[in-house]
Amino acid sequence: MTGPTIAVDGTPLSRPMDGIGRWSANVLRETALARPDWRFVVLGFTDDRARPYLLPDLPNVERVLLPVPRRAYQAVYSLVARVPVDRLVPRVDALVSTNYTAFPALRVPSVVTVFDLAYVDLPDVIEKRNLAYLRKHVPRSMREAAAITTISPFTAARIDAEFPGHAPVHLVDCGLDPAFLAPLTAGPALPSGYVLAVGTLEPRKNLVTLLRAWSRVDPALRRAHPLVIVGRAGWGSRDLPGDVPADVLAEVSFTGYVEDADLPAVYAGATLFAFPSLYEGFGLPLLEAMASGVPAVVSDIPPFREIGAGLVDYVDPLDPRAFAEAISVRLTRAGDDRAAQARTRAREWTWERSGRQMAETIEGVLA
Known part of the structure; x- marks a missing residue:
């Protein structure tokens, strides 16, 4: 493979019954199919070894487990500091994180997916622990991301209103199975x-x-x-x-x-x-x-x-x-x-289209 190496946050892929997990798995699969010369490294943690992952069976997609426990790193990331893990992973050119924040911390440009701003618009329907995490980390991710993706024009407009001066927002659709x-x-x-x-x-x-x-x-x-x-x-x-x-x-x-x-x-x-x-x-x-x-x-x-x-x-x-x-x-x-x-x-919504949209967004970041 002669193309770039893209790190992918494996967190949502470890939640097989989660809507964000399914979206992430489908988009990863179709992005990898759209760019077969790229290498995709899905990042997990040492205690993920037995956890089922929605990982596409493709030659240019692999999983790498960081030699630290997930819960320990998440606690440090959320409560203390975003400790970079560059030394623990293969050399990568960009990070794609489809779970609202640039996670885990890497010193490369990030593409961050924000599915909605319910935590801003309707905080009472968000679990308190998750609400505190989103309030702390999403604004910073919006400031620092090289590109932002979202799943609807509605959320794109809300991001524009809530986070002025952010990086470009790109639509990466949902698709019909x-x-x-x-x-x-x-x-x-x-x-x-x-x-x-x-x-x-x-x-x-x-x-x-x-x-x-x-x-x-x-x-x-x-x-x-x-x-x-x-x-x-x-x-x-x-x-x-x-x-x-x-x-x-x-x-x-x-x-x-x-x-x-x-x-x-x-x-x-x-x-x-x-x-x-x-x-x-x-x-x-x-x-x-x-x-x-x-x-x-x-x-x-x-x-x-x-x-x-x-x-x-x-x-x-x-x-x-x-x-x-x-x-x-x-x-x-x-x-x-x-x-x-x-x-x-x-039938206008296809995962193939979603993969092309994500691939084009990553290309813009790499350029």
Whole structure:
């Protein structure tokens, strides 16, 4: 290989059930495919040896474990000083860190990905420990990064407003998993005609509004179209609304985590997709629902407008009554040709394009 060597922060790649981890793995794979003469060194720590990594099986991608424990280095980095680890890694030309901050510390130009600014705009939905970390390190990364990438025009505009004088911001899109374009395979057993919600169960996903809305839907509709919520438990996930009747909550199916390979069948089996999230940098579940031809009722927030255009229904995420009405109308309305248009639109987002965008961003930094 005659091209540059690019260090990659392996932290998100060690979280296989994490949305940032999946984005990072897909972008790394497609960037490495787009630049086969480049070498990509994914940096981990000595205690990551047994940890599963979302590492693409490509000849120009390898993992290097630093001879220090992850937790110890993270504590020093966060609480004391950003100790550079240049001497512990092969010579590299740039660092790509897809987790908000330039981590680990290296004396090379950095490309930092910021997915959203929820910690600025809606701090109450961020776990306190993570909030303190982001407040401390993101502003410094924005000042020092050679380039910044993000996943939506909305977040790019927020970065411009919040961090004047920062390095150039480049869009590196999310992509649709090719599995959503392939023939369906059998998925988990679920009730017929269900309304689907997908996402980690945490305050930002606004499960409270969805359940309050669901309690307002006509019982006959609820019986005909039961609510299925797919997602692993996150922080604050036990805070179910006390004003929703227990018998309504008992009707809701919480599946927990569902394997990626089963998700296309889960979406395809739904009659309606509901996404009441308070804040997103992008909104991949909406893209997946659109690709599956499933009508959607979603929060009226900028990233969802960017994805869905006029092909889905938008509702105030803080208004359970409006959400209930929109869900009820969709469940009782005869066909809607927007779903077919939405399926076509969703196919515009590909990981191949994302890889090209990241490769071009890195090239700009190297130049």
